Amino acid sequence: MKILYRWLKEFIDTRLPPRQIQEALTMAGVEVSSCRFLGEGLDAVVTARILEMRPHPNAERLSLCRVTDGTSEYGIVCGARNMNAGDAVALARVGAKLPNGVEIRKAKIRGQTSEGMLCSEQELKLAEESAGIMILGPETLPGKPLADALGLSDWLLEVEITPNRGDCLSVLGVAREVASITGEKVVLPDASFPEGEEGIGSLVRIDVSDPALCPRYSARVVTAVTVAPSPDWMQQRLSLCGIRPISNVVDVTNYLLLETGQPMHAFDLDRLRGRRIDVRAPREAMTFATLDGAERRIEPGMLLIWDGEGPVAVAGVMGGRDSEVIGGTTRVLFESAHFAPASIRKTSRRLGLSSESSYRFERGVDPAGTLYAADRAVALLSRIATVRTAAGSIDAGGGSSFSRSVPFRPARAGRVVGRAYTAEECREIFGRLSFPVAEPEPGEWEVTVPPYRFDIEREIDLVEEVARLSGYEGIPATYPVSKAPEFSEDDRFADRLEQACEFLRGHGFTQAVNFSFVSGRNLEKLAQFLGYDPEDALRLRNPISEDTTVMRPHLLTGLLRNMSDNVRRFVEDVRLFEAGNAYGKSYADGHYQEPRLGLILRGRRLPSGWSGGPVQADFYDLKGTVDALLSHIGAGPPHVVPTRARPFLSEGKAADILLHGESVGWLGAVRRELLAEYELPGAVFYSEIRIQAVLAARQEPGSYRPLTKFPPVFRDVACVFPAAIPVGDVLSMVREVAPEVEGATVFDVYTGEKIGEGKKSVAIRVKLQPFDRTLTDSEVHSIHTKIVELLENRFGGKIRTS
Amino acid sequence: MPGTSEQIARLREEGLAALAAACTESELLAAKGRFFGKKGAVSEILKGIASLPAEERKAVGAEANRVRAELEAVFDSRLAGIREGERLAREGRDRLDVTLPGRALPPGHRHPISRTMSDIIAVFRRLGFSVQGGPDVEKDYYNFEALNFPPEHPARDMQDTFYVESRDGDLVLRTHTSPIQIRTMEKTRPPVRIIAPGAVYRSDSDITHSPMFHQVEGLAVDRDITFADLKGLLTEFCRMTFGPGKPLRFRPSYFPFTEPSAEVDIRCVICGGSGCRVCKDTGWLEILGAGMVDPAVFGFVGYDPEEYTGFAFGMGVERIAMLRHGISDIRLFFENDIRFLSQF
Numbered sequence A: 001m002k003i004l005y006r007w008l009k010e011f012i013d014t015r016l017p018p019r020q021i022q023e024a025l026t027m028a029g030v031e032v033s034s035c036r037f038l039g040e041g042l043d044a045v046v047t048a049r050i051l052e053m054r055p056h057p058n059a060e061r062l063s064l065c066r067v068t069d070g071t072s073e074y075g076i077v078c079g080a081r082n083m084n085a086g087d088a089v090a091l092a093r094v095g096a097k098l099p100n101g102v103e104i105r106k107a108k109i110r111g112q113t114s115e116g117m118l119c120s121e122q123e124l125k126l127a128e129e130s131a132g133i134m135i136l137g138p139e140t141l142p143g144k145p146l147a148d149a150l151g152l153s154d155w156l157l158e159v160e161i162t163p164n165r166g167d168c169l170s171v172l173g174v175a176r177e178v179a180s181i182t183g184e185k186v187v188l189p190d191a192s193f194p195e196g197e198e199g200i201g202s203l204v205r206i207d208v209s210d211p212a213l214c215p216r217y218s219a220r221v222v223t224a225v226t227v228a229p230s231p232d233w234m235q236q237r238l239s240l241c242g243i244r245p246i247s248n249v250v251d252v253t254n255y256l257l258l259e260t261g262q263p264m265h266a267f268d269l270d271r272l273r274g275r276r277i278d279v280r281a282p283r284e285a286m287t288f289a290t291l292d293g294a295e296r297r298i299e300p301g302m303l304l305i306w307d308g309e310g311p312v313a314v315a316g317v318m319g320g321r322d323s324e325v326i327g328g329t330t331r332v333l334f335e336s337a338h339f340a341p342a343s344i345r346k347t348s349r350r351l352g353l354s355s356e357s358s359y360r361f362e363r364g365v366d367p368a369g370t371l372y373a374a375d376r377a378v379a380l381l382s383r384i385a386t387v388r389t390a391a392g393s394i395d396a397g398g399g400s401s402f403s404r405s406v407p408f409r410p411a412r413a414g415r416v417v418g419r420a421y422t423a424e425e426c427r428e429i430f431g432r433l434s435f436p437v438a439e440p441e442p443g444e445w446e447v448t449v450p451p452y453r454f455d456i457e458r459e460i461d462l463v464e465e466v467a468r469l470s471g472y473e474g475i476p477a478t479y480p481v482s483k484a485p486e487f488s489e490d491d492r493f494a495d496r497l498e499q500a501c502e503f504l505r506g507h508g509f510t511q512a513v514n515f516s517f518v519s520g521r522n523l524e525k526l527a528q529f530l531g532y533d534p535e536d537a538l539r540l541r542n543p544i545s546e547d548t549t550v551m552r553p554h555l556l557t558g559l560l561r562n563m564s565d566n567v568r569r570f571v572e573d574v575r576l577f578e579a580g581n582a583y584g585k586s587y588a589d590g591h592y593q594e595p596r597l598g599l600i601l602r603g604r605r606l607p608s609g610w611s612g613g614p615v616q617a618d619f620y621d622l623k624g625t626v627d628a629l630l631s632h633i634g635a636g637p638p639h640v641v642p643t644r645a646r647p648f649l650s651e652g653k654a655a656d657i658l659l660h661g662e663s664v665g666w667l668g669a670v671r672r673e674l675l676a677e678y679e680l681p682g683a684v685f686y687s688e689i690r691i692q693a694v695l696a697a698r699q700e701p702g703s704y705r706p707l708t709k710f711p712p713v714f715r716d717v718a719c720v721f722p723a724a725i726p727v728g729d730v731l732s733m734v735r736e737v738a739p740e741v742e743g744a745t746v747f748d749v750y751t752g753e754k755i756g757e758g759k760k761s762v763a764i765r766v767k768l769q770p771f772d773r774t775l776t777d778s779e780v781h782s783i784h785t786k787i788v789e790l791l792e793n794r795f796g797g798k799i800r801t802s
Numbered sequence B: 001m002p003g004t005s006e007q008i009a010r011l012r013e014e015g016l017a018a019l020a021a022a023c024t025e026s027e028l029l030a031a032k033g034r035f036f037g038k039k040g041a042v043s044e045i046l047k048g049i050a051s052l053p054a055e056e057r058k059a060v061g062a063e064a065n066r067v068r069a070e071l072e073a074v075f076d077s078r079l080a081g082i083r084e085g086e087r088l089a090r091e092g093r094d095r096l097d098v099t100l101p102g103r104a105l106p107p108g109h110r111h112p113i114s115r116t117m118s119d120i121i122a123v124f125r126r127l128g129f130s131v132q133g134g135p136d137v138e139k140d141y142y143n144f145e146a147l148n149f150p151p152e153h154p155a156r157d158m159q160d161t162f163y164v165e166s167r168d169g170d171l172v173l174r175t176h177t178s179p180i181q182i183r184t185m186e187k188t189r190p191p192v193r194i195i196a197p198g199a200v201y202r203s204d205s206d207i208t209h210s211p212m213f214h215q216v217e218g219l220a221v222d223r224d225i226t227f228a229d230l231k232g233l234l235t236e237f238c239r240m241t242f243g244p245g246k247p248l249r250f251r252p253s254y255f256p257f258t259e260p261s262a263e264v265d266i267r268c269v270i271c272g273g274s275g276c277r278v279c280k281d282t283g284w285l286e287i288l289g290a291g292m293v294d295p296a297v298f299g300f301v302g303y304d305p306e307e308y309t310g311f312a313f314g315m316g317v318e319r320i321a322m323l324r325h326g327i328s329d330i331r332l333f334f335e336n337d338i339r340f341l342s343q344f
């Protein structure tokens, strides 16, 4: 909120200049984000009056003005046309440097001397744009510094108020905060005025039927006033603080809002039917037209202000059309109430209607200050206008004490903060805060907290006051003594994930980070190619854009988008990975989220290859990476089997990744239609891995196996199979032929004319490793024969003899 | 018959030409034999000197010897050149051009957010904290209520929340990683020392705000944990992350789940405190929010606030990465442009 320094000084005669106020408040927790002098650059600009104006003899568009600043006269050449002789204007004298950087010099313009410049609001940086020069009010005396005439010889502080400190949303509140830092005294401005004859009780009747929602309702009545514009100084202050001036009566309520933080409402008393007020929530839903012209649906429980016949305002939020103060209003009722914060917030949110009033009521308005504000409103109005006032006030709920008693132990403050606070120090701080202290038991205090401090209800709230007002800089920096924690599951997960990321980085993959939400429309459009039903996606109720409406069901579309973007930027070889969650609906818990690792690959196998031609990476490059990755994080090489269950992968080039029979991910060539959608030429390979399933299959090394002294024997077998035989199956069966078979690897696969259509030749090297003896020739022969039988009988192979 | 000196001059020309034309050692030796070897042309001339008149004899002898010396010198240097060439050719067959690029795949790059997050985690693990994760689609209870954001409290306006469609209507995308505090305390007894890294979401988007960003949250609860401990720990963290000589400033602030609360500023890492655009001329950069765990939070997890105290802190990973690398637009992180990523 905006605070004017001079206004603040009316409440506390502080010795601190504006910049020190900024520093002091900020370091006490009331952040002042900016502090600037409003009259910056207006030093040599004064008020002046145009004495005479005539056309420039040599330039049609220019005019010559003779102006006075009260002491001297100046001839000015001016390009604007919105002024007349007699107008008060802003004159930048020779030597002035304007806020927009322009320096004013004596100049000859088309043969006529110009001894200064008549300024526009834009040139003075008082407005974004302006149509002509600035015309000041007719009463403006010439020769005054412009800053004074406009109320700009002041500093403006931008104060950021945290939600707990609603009490600081006013000049008075900030003054109290300054007092609690400096120990200076807050002085309330005089709120007295001469009361008239007529008693308020004979003019209006006020009931509060829902006192829980409206603990206090104070009112004053003015019986005669002429609605007119408020004086310049008041309009200036309101404008500078961001409120548009309307009329003296309304401006006074807004002025009080800024000054004391008490939202007020001015009713035209003669437009209140039955001249009565009731404060209550309706029992049934209804509609009501607020000041802004909108028809609002009012639900039961929303607090309204009623006159004798119907609602006239949404309490604490906004008034209605039919009772607002208008041009002909003469009798005014000032409402100054305290409404329950949660109720106002609920109403304001339900109606989608927020105002300066509701903002303050939500955060808490001083229930003890309502009558003072009502008095001050009438006092202020009587200073700026001729008024007659009713005698007395109405004050429903007045007379009760709203202050709280909160327990406090100075020792507790020391225990929480980590430095000792003496009783004197605490007393002194509570003194600056105007919190009376009693000590019924030694070390056990009762602190009385004034009702405007809604944030202080518990001992810890007082501990915070002591800590912040004695200064955080005085707290020592120690080191927490505590037992180091156990190594958690999540520590292990973080470690493995870090290993996986570093492995992939080492294998040429660059890490991407995409938003967890994606475009639902895109998912719908690609649904058949993705094989994903968009109905299964978790959907946001209030997405920030069309592109971020659902939680991503997988990492594929994000990585395809990244790949496409990079290819478009002339990066041909792209290897990306992403570690992030996939989300969706689940029947068990309503929704699931699962950490995944996505890998995507296209382009050359070795970007810097200079020997031999450029070889494009293929399925087996990605498969090799995935195999090695899983082994790297301790899960061992997976079993990769063909699948038809991954529609986003090309048929015949899609595989599931199994560990101990459980699918932990998939792998394959991305299907053509998706590549077309993302404008990706050539083949793209993709794998997505369910990290937790992989880690669950992780095996720590067990006891070691003794090393053998006997030599291994290698046997090669070449065999022609039908092309559809999976070599992986062949190898696993060969490994089972005899305990001596330690390994079986493929070292050549050939297809072509020599072999014949629908066939493939596979060369397998078998390693035989006896543990406790040297294999005899007949043992080797016997195993070899078993292998040949297996290949021929089980897989339809034909042994090749070269 | 031409004069002997003409003969010598021609011989010199032809000898030089033959030496120059020889490409191998044997060709060179052949040229030597023909022109200035023991039986070469020059020797023949010297042998014929005797037949010359006495007055010419001396001059011709001297001239022939000079030519022979010249040819021999050229022969020596050509021989050395040819031998060096042959040596290089021979060696070239065994030797590699080690300056050609290697055949490995060049490594990729870690995303700067992930790298920064890993660095932060590493520091706190050194300082005795253990990692805890939690869901990012979170219940309102964990994201707000148990963190002391009552249902109709303006503190809820501090974070623009994404709501997720659900049967019970109480799911949000977590606005901070603080719910992990509650989840952890619900299932363990003090001492607690955790850091909770992860993605968080707020409905806000401009050059310094992204609807998704990352946080690392910390929590320590035990007997006698104090605000002074919090100061000490964060001072240590900042020294390890930003280097020494960067003082911290603790400013009172407000978070519903801590009290007393603080915003923590570090001396501007760009200008060192003299004021610049990044620190908006204040000389300080806000990098952390922190405070003592509010007793109300302990109430939600069944810890006795008279027995235990604790502190919590949280920081934005993007913010720290932006400061470390001078990045001014947060959106760069999520474009995944390899030209950007390859710088990390």
Ligand SMILES: [Zn+2]
Binding pocket: B268, B269, B270, B271, B272, B273, B274, B275, B276, B277, B278, B279, B280, B281, B283, B284
């Ligand atoms: Zn700076």
